[in-house]
Amino acid sequence: MYALEAKGIKKSFGGVKALVNGELLCPQGKVCGLLGANGSGKTTLSRIITGFHSMDEGVLKIYGQSISFKTPADSQKAGIAMIHQNLSLIPELKVWENITLGREPRGNGGFLATEDAKAVAKEHLARLYPELDIHKKVYELAPWEKQIIEIAKALAQKPKLLILDEPTAALENSQVERLFKLLFDLKSQGVSMIFISHRMTEVMELCDFLVILRNGETVGTVDFSTDGKDEKKIVSLITGTELQKSQKQRRDISDNEIFLEVQGMTVGRKIMDVSFKVRKGEIIGFGGLQGHGQEELLLALAGYFPLSNGRILLQGKSKRFKHPVDAIHQGIMLVPGDRHKEGLFLTHSILANFNYPKFSLKKTKWLVPFQQLQAETSQSVQALSIKTHDLDTEVKNLSGGNQQKVVLGKWLALKPQVLLLSDPAKGVDVGAKKELYDVVLKLADEGTLVILYASDSEELISYCDRVLIMYEGRIVEEFRDGDIMEERIIASSIRVKI
Numbered sequence: 001m002y003a004l005e006a007k008g009i010k011k012s013f014g015g016v017k018a019l020v021n022g023e024l025l026c027p028q029g030k031v032c033g034l035l036g037a038n039g040s041g042k043t044t045l046s047r048i049i050t051g052f053h054s055m056d057e058g059v060l061k062i063y064g065q066s067i068s069f070k071t072p073a074d075s076q077k078a079g080i081a082m083i084h085q086n087l088s089l090i091p092e093l094k095v096w097e098n099i100t101l102g103r104e105p106r107g108n109g110g111f112l113a114t115e116d117a118k119a120v121a122k123e124h125l126a127r128l129y130p131e132l133d134i135h136k137k138v139y140e141l142a143p144w145e146k147q148i149i150e151i152a153k154a155l156a157q158k159p160k161l162l163i164l165d166e167p168t169a170a171l172e173n174s175q176v177e178r179l180f181k182l183l184f185d186l187k188s189q190g191v192s193m194i195f196i197s198h199r200m201t202e203v204m205e206l207c208d209f210l211v212i213l214r215n216g217e218t219v220g221t222v223d224f225s226t227d228g229k230d231e232k233k234i235v236s237l238i239t240g241t242e243l244q245k246s247q248k249q250r251r252d253i254s255d256n257e258i259f260l261e262v263q264g265m266t267v268g269r270k271i272m273d274v275s276f277k278v279r280k281g282e283i284i285g286f287g288g289l290q291g292h293g294q295e296e297l298l299l300a301l302a303g304y305f306p307l308s309n310g311r312i313l314l315q316g317k318s319k320r321f322k323h324p325v326d327a328i329h330q331g332i333m334l335v336p337g338d339r340h341k342e343g344l345f346l347t348h349s350i351l352a353n354f355n356y357p358k359f360s361l362k363k364t365k366w367l368v369p370f371q372q373l374q375a376e377t378s379q380s381v382q383a384l385s386i387k388t389h390d391l392d393t394e395v396k397n398l399s400g401g402n403q404q405k406v407v408l409g410k411w412l413a414l415k416p417q418v419l420l421l422s423d424p425a426k427g428v429d430v431g432a433k434k435e436l437y438d439v440v441l442k443l444a445d446e447g448t449l450v451i452l453y454a455s456d457s458e459e460l461i462s463y464c465d466r467v468l469i470m471y472e473g474r475i476v477e478e479f480r481d482g483d484i485m486e487e488r489i490i491a492s493s494i495r496v497k498i
């Protein structure tokens with residue numbers, strides 16, 4: 001018995017063909033990995049299954065019954081829940097209100113049973129993040145905390161079919177572990193799942209089989225029990241070509257000038273007496289468990305937080321940033337982790353988003369010929385292989401990974417002296433991730449100093465010259481070159497000696 005059958009699904013948005021032939025069969029109690037490059041149609045297919053979009057053509061069956069959901073509420077009634085890539089939370093509401101939204105327990109006389117609702121919220125956060133204060137408003141939280149609430153909200157529906165659209169993109173190892181334990185339990189209870197992720201190790205661990213989309217079309221299925229787990233084959237199905245593994249180039253930067261120096265930086269209780277020096281062209285990574293000060297460190301360097309103590313020196317001169325703009329004027333640019341909150345004007349075009357920083361910083365003369373602007377932007381769009389049919393497309397209509405590339409692209413175009421990257425490849429597909437980091441490596445070769453925080457330690461390992469591990473706001477260990485290894489980074493993050 002199939003929990004879900006989707007056949008010949010087609011969907012266009014205006015002239016954009018998001019799905020041309022989506023097909024996915026998921027047996028009950030199995031986990032289907034839905035893979036594909038950015039913009040290949042994964043989110044669109046999921047949103048059709050859950051009634052957020054209507055399909056143009058095709059057949060959908062749930063437990064053998066043909067269905068066509070008109071609204072998300074219809075799919076909820078049929079036992080389907082979805083963890084959304086762009087999160088479906090209401091920032092002004094509290095954590096518990098968000099988790100129970102639309103399914104609030106009612107008491108006598110139909111009044112909201114507040115205490116019951118809070119208990120439901122607590123129950124569903126218990127295994128993922130029991131420490132979270134459910135009375136906090138969602139806008140106060142970090143991206144990874146929001147992601148956990150989004151997960152709890154879907155679980156609170158007690159679904160029979162759960163669709164997870166990149167639930168781990170904003171999470172780090174220990175949280176992913178907690179989530180996976182929970183998902184394995186759900187699976188053993190017979191819950192079927194569709195799991196979307198660009199992280200291959202997770203897909204290999206959790207899924208029973210894979211369905212691969214390319215350009216809106218299902219191009220293959222890989223059943224682990226009969227076909228094995230051939231990563232090369234999977235990647236070539238995703239990309240349509242053989243992907244060369246990114247080779248870390250050993251660049252000698254030991255003679256380069258020390259451009260940035262941080263001395264005894266302390267920020268509230270988040271960063272404690274942190275010191276380090278970075279040379280031009282160097283790529284240093286900050287590792288460790290999420291929430292141990294890495295993101296605050298980037299924000300402080302970018303002028304978002306005042307230092308309680310310590311100094312930031314550029315080329316030996318002490319600098320004070322009262323405001324992020326002060327840092328930008330010194331050539332320090334931050335690519336933020338939360339693209340919706342800090343990075344993009346969603347209802348504006350790609351062209352506009354790319355060029356706002358240039359204009360607002362008056363990096364460019366007032367009247368730039370429009371054609372030149374278009375040509376430059378289109379070059380960047382190609383360099384990062386942003387999937388769009390024109391530059392006038394509103395950014396909100398791009399797929400998640402392609403939005404992230406716009407955030408990165410607009411800052412890269414300014415050729416910063418110091419580039420601060422906060423989880424830049426979050427939700428970016430395997431092929432595009434390599435292209436994105438190739439652009440970063442090229443900037444580093446030209447002398448840009450890069451400071452990277454990545455929730456996926458593989459990115460630190462592949463691209464950094466040095467990795468500093470943070471624990472409770474302090475730098476506790478440093479790894480270089482050949483010592484930058486997964487086991488060492490993880491052990492150091494949890495303060496275990498190996």
Ligand SMILES: Nc1ncnc2c1ncn2[C@@H]1O[C@H](COP(=O)(O)OP(=O)(O)OP(=O)(O)O)[C@@H](O)[C@H]1O
Nearest residue numbers: 013018038039040041042043044397398399400401
């Ligand atoms: N509302 C919309 N209007 C116009 N185009 C859209 C809309 N939603 C999606 N698209 C387009 O449909 C295509 C498929 O997008 P989708 O979001 O399904 O990709 P995805 O596989 O989820 O990618 P990612 O891995 O980046 O999340 C993309 O080209 C996207 O730009």
Ligand SMILES: [Mg+2]
Nearest residue numbers: 043085399400
């Ligand atoms: Mg998507």
